[in-house]
Amino acid sequence: MNVSVIGTGYVGLSTGVCLAEIGHQVTCIDIDKSKIEKLNKGISPIYEPGLERFLQKNINTKRLSFTTCYEEGLIGSDIIVMTVGTPQGPEGKPDLSYLERAAVDIASHLNEDTIIVIKSTVPVGTNNHIKEIIDKHIADDIKVDIVSNPEFLREGSAIVDTLKADRIILGSNKPSAIAKVKELYSTLNIPILETDISSAEMIKYASNAFLALKISYINEIANLCELVGADVMDVSKGMGMDRRIGESFLRPGIGYGGSCFPKDVLALQHSARDAGMTFDLLSETMHINNLQQLVLIEKAKNRFGELKDMNFAVLGLAFKPGTDDIREAPSITIIQELIKSEAYVATFDPAASNNMEQVINHDNVNYCTSLYEAVENADALFIITEWDEIISMDLFQVLSLMKQPVIFDGRNCLKEEQLLECEKIEYYPIGRPNLLRRS
Ligand SMILES: NC(=O)C1=CN([C@@H]2O[C@H](COP(=O)(O)OP(=O)(O)OC[C@H]3O[C@@H](n4cnc5c(N)ncnc54)[C@H](O)[C@@H]3O)[C@@H](O)[C@H]2O)C=CC1
Numbered sequence: 001m002n003v004s005v006i007g008t009g010y011v012g013l014s015t016g017v018c019l020a021e022i023g024h025q026v027t028c029i030d031i032d033k034s035k036i037e038k039l040n041k042g043i044s045p046i047y048e049p050g051l052e053r054f055l056q057k058n059i060n061t062k063r064l065s066f067t068t069c070y071e072e073g074l075i076g077s078d079i080i081v082m083t084v085g086t087p088q089g090p091e092g093k094p095d096l097s098y099l100e101r102a103a104v105d106i107a108s109h110l111n112e113d114t115i116i117v118i119k120s121t122v123p124v125g126t127n128n129h130i131k132e133i134i135d136k137h138i139a140d141d142i143k144v145d146i147v148s149n150p151e152f153l154r155e156g157s158a159i160v161d162t163l164k165a166d167r168i169i170l171g172s173n174k175p176s177a178i179a180k181v182k183e184l185y186s187t188l189n190i191p192i193l194e195t196d197i198s199s200a201e202m203i204k205y206a207s208n209a210f211l212a213l214k215i216s217y218i219n220e221i222a223n224l225c226e227l228v229g230a231d232v233m234d235v236s237k238g239m240g241m242d243r244r245i246g247e248s249f250l251r252p253g254i255g256y257g258g259s260c261f262p263k264d265v266l267a268l269q270h271s272a273r274d275a276g277m278t279f280d281l282l283s284e285t286m287h288i289n290n291l292q293q294l295v296l297i298e299k300a301k302n303r304f305g306e307l308k309d310m311n312f313a314v315l316g317l318a319f320k321p322g323t324d325d326i327r328e329a330p331s332i333t334i335i336q337e338l339i340k341s342e343a344y345v346a347t348f349d350p351a352a353s354n355n356m357e358q359v360i361n362h363d364n365v366n367y368c369t370s371l372y373e374a375v376e377n378a379d380a381l382f383i384i385t386e387w388d389e390i391i392s393m394d395l396f397q398v399l400s401l402m403k404q405p406v407i408f409d410g411r412n413c414l415k416e417e418q419l420l421e422c423e424k425i426e427y428y429p430i431g432r433p434n435l436l437r438r439s
């Protein structure tokens, strides 16, 4: 099939590359010239495991190409997949302007009937709104069907998640359009749920908000565990063994970040408010998450009192391992708090330092190219992102480089056996007993 993908961000690029990989002829369109120039050279503008290899392979086999030109990119397209961003707008309402602009661009260059699949995360009613825009701008004799097909991939595992998704949701009132989109995915053998457009749109928000809720729940349990002397890691494990609860998304930490959970929970709350409902569970989920991002700072203040003029190493900047994305990352809140306290910060991240430097460029913050450089002379170390490189660091070397052997582990990711071997360490995890060896 000939497929045009609109937008080459995390979703668009992963979708385009994977559709080419399973044999479709794919053209990706983006308005960002510099991205398209890079992509045409086989360079991925984002860090995503496995993506660049598939990108180069499919460019070489001529199944994948990139352009900034809608006219060229839409020629002969059987299906157009829209993946442009829907960032947080005023009062938490998603900003649909990128999607609306893309809809006008598609409609103005379309010269045959086609199916438009919307993958971007959008509130109920948006697919119909986009269809109205397209109908208004296309030639009278051309017909377009819309299929809502929300995306569930995670950053850091986007390729695997696309090729091995748990489910594909297809929402449409046109059986012929659904049949065609099913054909697009047929070789993947992924279970498909067919539904109406509104339910498909709601499934996306309901899923993301539920996962965010699960994280806030386990984080509150972690905070309670600290107060009553239980170990949240055992609690989480024990809960997860119940198949009705499930073990995933019960990892306690310093809160969720990323480009989607924060914005999607807020957007769902906004939709609820528009519909005359408050949905307090969502407000609580967000409130808990905001406080959780500050938990390590609180622990440091309890330990040291004033943080002024102290040196802190911050390991991990990305909102999760396996990505260079720092959108809404807890590291931003933590570094900003340290700056506010007039402390000095040395950071290390295997992929996200350049992105963070664009957001926080301050005299007190030093971006190091090695983990061991970042910890040198530190009064304490914050672990923010559980990258393999950080989990498997040489703890003895790290402690020997630090001024004081104090570690605040925001992801409970350091190995217990290794910690127990340390003669002198102060280790403060989340929701479990501290390890204090001061002798
Ligand atoms: N990032 C993720 O892991 C996931 C994101 N989503 C949703 O998918 C959508 C896209 O997210 P990301 O890929 O992260 O966004 P992104 O911000 O990484 O990429 C969006 C791309 O669209 C391009 N674009 C904007 N306007 C355009 C236009 N008129 N024509 C062509 N290209 C245009 C931008 O230049 C950019 O390259 C959002 O609605 C998001 O909520 C859904 C699941 C996962």
Ligand SMILES: O=C(O)[C@H]1O[C@H](OP(=O)(O)OP(=O)(O)OC[C@H]2O[C@@H](n3ccc(=O)[nH]c3=O)[C@H](O)[C@@H]2O)[C@H](O)[C@@H](O)[C@@H]1O
Residues within 6 Å of the ligand: 121, 151, 152, 153, 154, 155, 156, 208, 211, 215, 248, 249, 250, 251, 252, 253, 254, 255, 256, 257, 258, 259, 260, 261, 319, 320
């Ligand atoms: O709509 C989206 O954009 C995507 O949002 C999330 O994916 P993503 O944000 O890439 O990453 P996750 O693995 O879900 O992690 C999100 C945040 O939650 C945190 N998290 C996750 C799991 C957990 O147990 N504990 C926890 O604190 C992570 O550290 C991270 O900050 C969803 O998992 C995807 O299904 C969805 O498609």
